[in-house]
Amino acid sequence: MKLKVCGMKFPENIIEIESLKPDFMGFIFWDKSVRYYNKTSISISSEINRVGVFVNEKIEEVLKKIKQYNLDFVQLHGGENEDYCNAIKDHCKIIKVFSIGKGFEFKDSKPFENLCHYFLFDTKTSSYGGSGKKFDWNILNNYDSKKPFFLSGGISLDDIDEIKKIFNSKLPLLGIDINSQFENKLLEKDCNKIKLLIKNLKNV
Numbered sequence: 206m207k208l209k210v211c212g213m214k215f216p217e218n219i220i221e222i223e224s225l226k227p228d229f230m231g232f233i234f235w236d237k238s239v240r241y242y243n244k245t246s247i248s249i250s251s252e253i254n255r256v257g258v259f260v261n262e263k264i265e266e267v268l269k270k271i272k273q274y275n276l277d278f279v280q281l282h283g284g285e286n287e288d289y290c291n292a293i294k295d296h297c298k299i300i301k302v303f304s305i306g307k308g309f310e311f312k313d314s315k316p317f318e319n320l321c322h323y324f325l326f327d328t329k330t331s332s333y334g335g336s337g338k339k340f341d342w343n344i345l346n347n348y349d350s351k352k353p354f355f356l357s358g359g360i361s362l363d364d365i366d367e368i369k370k371i372f373n374s375k376l377p378l379l380g381i382d383i384n385s386q387f388e389n390k391l392l393e394k395d396c397n398k399i400k401l402l403i404k405n406l407k408n409v
Contacts, residue, residue: 206368206372206378206379206380206381206406207228207229207355207379207380207381208227208228208229208380208381208383208402208403208406209227209228209229209230209231209256209355209380209381209382209383210222210227210229210230210231210383210384210387210394210399211230211231211233211256211258211357211382211383211384212231212233212238212240212384212385212388212392212394213230213231213232213240213242213394214233214240214241214242214392214393215392215393216244216248218393218394219247219248219249221394221396222394222396222399223249223250223253224396225396225399225400225403226250226252226253227253227399228253228254228380229253229254229256229278229380229382230249230253230254230255230256231256231257231258231280231382231384232247232255232256232257232258232274233258234257234258234259234262234270235258235259235260235262235282237260239392240384240392245273246273246274247274247275254277254278255274255275255276255277255278256276256277256278256279256280256300257270257271257274257276257278257279257280258279258280258282259279259280259281259282259283260282260283261283261284261285262283264289264292264293267279267293268293268296271296271297276297277297277298278297278298278299278300278322279293279297279298279299279300280299280300280301280302280325281293281299281300281301281302282302282304282327285301287316287317287320290317290320290321291320294320294321298322299320299321299322299323300321300322300323300324300325300355301314301317301320301321301323301324301325302324302325302326302327302357303324303325303326303327304327304328304329304330305326305327305328305329305340305344305358306328306329306340309329309344310347311347311348311349311350314350314352315350318350318352321352323352323353323354323355323379324350324352324353324354324355325354325355325356325357325382326340326345326354326355326356326357326358327340327357327358327382328340328357328358328359338358338359339358339359339360340358342356342367342371345371345376348376350377351377352377353377353378353379354377354378354379355379355380355381355382356368356371356378356380356381356382357381357382357383357384359385359386360381360382360383360386361386361387362386362398362401362402362405365402365405365406368381368406369406381406383399383402387399387402
């Protein structure tokens with residue numbers, strides 16, 4: 206199972222988490238986020254996928270940041286449509302986020318299957334992620350695509366058993382995306398908590 210640590214912000218904390226060798230690290234380029242990344246570069250191992258998180262950003266700005274930060278993936282967290290993804294996909298791999306709330310149906314993801322590398326399912330909130338809130342994971346039973354996805358939204362150490370069940374089911378769960386539940390009050394990721402998570406998921 207892959208691990209994505211999102212919302213990285215502080216250089217020293219980035220070095221700490223880098224030492225744990227997560228598969229993906231996410232940097233938020235939406236300036237309304239408290240985890241907005243405003244440094245001029247990203248210095249992490251090339252073995253870790255660099256993910257730039259955007260919310261309804263101008264395509265030109267996304268393309269600029271792909272080059273500036275040498276991004277491996279862009280994570281589109283807003284209402285970006287198929288044309289938007291078409292304009293990006295030849296420049297960078299795409300993780301398309303679908304925010305799950307009342308009335309959500311997985312048919313909405315169908316048009317993006319050939320445009321995106323992975324999907325990510327998160328809880329619908331006004332903050333576009335990082336809320337610490339979960340959606341009802343039972344809805345995943347309605348997912349009928351083979352497109353691999355990340356599970357996100359308020360994941361904590363208490364969810365390990367349930368995550369293992371989902372991973373061992375017929376669903377194409379690629380990995381989990383963690384954020385606020387693994388932070389201290391200063392928005393720094395807790396290295397010890399993440400170590401424990403990795404230990405518990407090691408054999409999954």
